[in-house]
Amino acid sequence: MDGKKKFVRSRWVFIYKRGRDDFAVLNSKNLEVFFADQEVVDLIEYFKKPRTMNEVFSFFNSKSESIITKLINTGFIVLSGLDESGDLRKEVILEEKNRRKTLGIDSKLNSLRIILTERCNLNCSYCFVRNREMKKNNDISFAIIKKGVDLLVSLNKKEDIEVQFFGGEPLLRWDLILKTISYIGRLIDEGRINNAYYGITTNGILINQEKSRFFKKYNFLVSVSLDGWEELHNLNRYDINGKGGFKNTLRGLKVIQKDKNEIGILVTPDKNNIERLSDACKYIINKLGFKFITINTPQPIKGNWDVDGSVFSQQIKKCFEVAKKHQAVINSFGTRVLYALNDKKSLIFSCSKFGNNFTATLTPQGKLSPCIVSWHHGDFLDSLDKFSYQGAFSDWKFKSPYYFKKCLNCPAMNVCGGPCPLEIYELDKFSKKIDHQRCKFFKDFLEWAIWFKG
Numbered sequence: 001m002d003g004k005k006k007f008v009r010s011r012w013v014f015i016y017k018r019g020r021d022d023f024a025v026l027n028s029k030n031l032e033v034f035f036a037d038q039e040v041v042d043l044i045e046y047f048k049k050p051r052t053m054n055e056v057f058s059f060f061n062s063k064s065e066s067i068i069t070k071l072i073n074t075g076f077i078v079l080s081g082l083d084e085s086g087d088l089r090k091e092v093i094l095e096e097k098n099r100r101k102t103l104g105i106d107s108k109l110n111s112l113r114i115i116l117t118e119r120c121n122l123n124c125s126y127c128f129v130r131n132r133e134m135k136k137n138n139d140i141s142f143a144i145i146k147k148g149v150d151l152l153v154s155l156n157k158k159e160d161i162e163v164q165f166f167g168g169e170p171l172l173r174w175d176l177i178l179k180t181i182s183y184i185g186r187l188i189d190e191g192r193i194n195n196a197y198y199g200i201t202t203n204g205i206l207i208n209q210e211k212s213r214f215f216k217k218y219n220f221l222v223s224v225s226l227d228g229w230e231e232l233h234n235l236n237r238y239d240i241n242g243k244g245g246f247k248n249t250l251r252g253l254k255v256i257q258k259d260k261n262e263i264g265i266l267v268t269p270d271k272n273n274i275e276r277l278s279d280a281c282k283y284i285i286n287k288l289g290f291k292f293i294t295i296n297t298p299q300p301i302k303g304n305w306d307v308d309g310s311v312f313s314q315q316i317k318k319c320f321e322v323a324k325k326h327q328a329v330i331n332s333f334g335t336r337v338l339y340a341l342n343d344k345k346s347l348i349f350s351c352s353k354f355g356n357n358f359t360a361t362l363t364p365q366g367k368l369s370p371c372i373v374s375w376h377h378g379d380f381l382d383s384l385d386k387f388s389y390q391g392a393f394s395d396w397k398f399k400s401p402y403y404f405k406k407c408l409n410c411p412a413m414n415v416c417g418g419p420c421p422l423e424i425y426e427l428d429k430f431s432k433k434i435d436h437q438r439c440k441f442f443k444d445f446l447e448w449a450i451w452f453k454g
Contacts, residue, residue: 006050006080013076014411015041016447024450025076028411029088031344032074033450040067050080085408092348096398099349103397104389109155111162111359112148113372114180116140116173118364122203122245125236126270128299128373129168138364142179147384148362149184153193162359164199171206181218199223201266203237205245207252212259222256223264223294224249227273228280229287235272253288268296269315274307278318285328295319295332299373300423304433309440317448333441337415337449346414348401351421360393370396371422380425396421403427412442415449 012029023041025034034040043064046056056068071077078084099107117139118129152161163184165177177200184196199221207222215222226249227233234244256263265284269277277295284290295316298305305312316334323330340347352359352372361369368382369375370393380392387393399421407413419427419438427433 004052004054006052007047007072007077008050008080009044009047010076010078011084013044015044016450018451026411026446026450027075028413029084029346030075031341031346031414032076033341034071034074034076043067044071044076047077088408092401096349100390100394100398103394104155107353107356107358109360109389109393110152110160110357111164111354112152113164113166113359113361114140114145114148115166115168115361115364115375116170116176117168119172120167120169120203121172121205121239122169122237123240124238125272126268126299139173140176140362140364140366142176144362144364144366144384145176145180146183147366148368149180149187151368151384151387153187156193158191158194160195160197161193162197162199164201164359166201166361169203169206170200171202171211174206174211178214197221201225202252203245204249204252204256207255209255209259212256212261215256215261216259219262221262221264223266224253224256225266225268226250226253226284227267228276229283232273232276232280236268236270250288253290257289263290263292265290265293266296267293269298269307269312271307274311274315277312277315278322281319281322281328281330285322285326291326291328293319293323293328293330295330297333298437300420300426304423304427305437307437309437309442310444312437313441313444313448316445317452320452334445334449337412337442337445338452340415341449346417348414348417349398350417351397351399353397358397368393374422377425399424410439410443412439412446415446416442 010027012027014026014028016024016026018024021037023036023038025036025041025044043060046059053068056064068077119137119139120127149163163180170177181198187193188196198218200215201223202225204224225237227235227237230244230246233246233249237246238244253263267277267280267284273280281293284293298307298312313334316332319330319332320334322328336347352370359372361372361375363369363375363381366384367375368384368387369377370380371377380396382388382392401417402408402413403418403424407418410416416438
């Protein structure tokens with residue numbers, strides 16, 4: 001090791017302490033974590049100013065050389081004068097360029113969320129369809145569905161596709177579900193695609209034995225919206241007359257549970273239930289017996305959350321602990337943090353991406369939206385007839401991951417990736433102000449996740 005070159009602590013280094021002498025040192029850029037004691041932390045801190053190795057060894061035992069070598073190799077200590085921010089910008093530009101270039105090859109659009117109808121038999125207070133003024137009571141036509149499926153098949157010849165039925169309440173158009181499954185079945189028989197995987201998101205009220213057995217036959221993942229016990233669920237989920245939907249939803253759940261369908265429970269956090277999310281998870285797991293729960297991300301209104309990010313983080317942590325204790329699975333905004341840390345892979349350009357593939361939304365008007373939550377933004381709608389990976393789709397997917405300069409000073413920059421494209425769109429349109437609640441969530445959850453043994 002050259003004793004004359006000067007080294008300095010990386011700008012991406014963040015140090016967390018737990019207990020008397022347990023430290024976790026995080027590199028926020030490459031997501032390396034170095035667990036250390038006070039002596040190693042003192043060594044890292046010594047590099048706050050540029051130091052030569054000769055200087056270091058005059059203060060620290062020469063046995064520290066192996067530790068310093070490891071810290072250099074993992075990016076915690078870097079050569080003095082290195083433009084770390086500039087190098088990051090270059091890497092992000094290159095990453096975007098490479099992803100755009102391979103879009104449709106390494107990563108494909110292989111999944112459609114089909115909006116069967118904007119109508120619903122409930123009138124939930126936090127419904128993003130209602131709150132985003134997308135609800136115009138339109139139903140999709142089978143001709144449009146057929147076009148959408150044909151596009152998906154053309155992009156994934158002889159491979160697998162995924163189709164999710166969504167709304168409004170998709171079971172209001174059961175006829176369209178039957179037609180779609182029948183049509184895709186013919187495509188499989190003809191060898192145009194290998195297989196299709198199906199999912200549906202429903203409030204469960206219209207589920208009966210016929211539908212349940214159909215779901216089982218075609219291996220549906222049935223995702224049912226349930227926010228907890230009756231009082232908690234009915235705070236937000238009720239019909240146009242204000243009558244809560246819990247009893248009818250639970251009835252539908254019991255039907256599909258009896259037929260041993262694959263079931264996922266969807267819990268939606270908002271300001272009315274945010275402090276009871278972990279209690280809701282306990283109820284769903286212990287009282288109802290469901291082991292797979294997805295906790296939705298708070299929906300941004302004008303680019304910002306309307307829940308306290310710290311409270312959300314605390315509740316998600318408790319949900320993970322409950323799930324771990326009872327061998328259940330929690331899928332939430334916190335899950336991406338755990339995945340990123342485990343894989344040491346930054347989560348930038350990850351909008352609606354599952355593995356190597358993307359999901360988009362097919363609207364009742366026959367447009368293709370890159371956003372699976374909000375599909376009314378005209379600036380980013382593609383025509384089914386003129387879809388191109390290099391058009392509005394890629395412009396949405398590759399929004400800048402670090403929307404604010406201060407993102408680069410945040411330890412969570414690469415487990416958060418900055419605001420999602422929808423949040424950026426609304427921030428540009430409305431406030432342009434940073435969403436402190438989102439930031440509070442990631443900063444708080446990250447520190448816990450570093451120590452969590454999932």
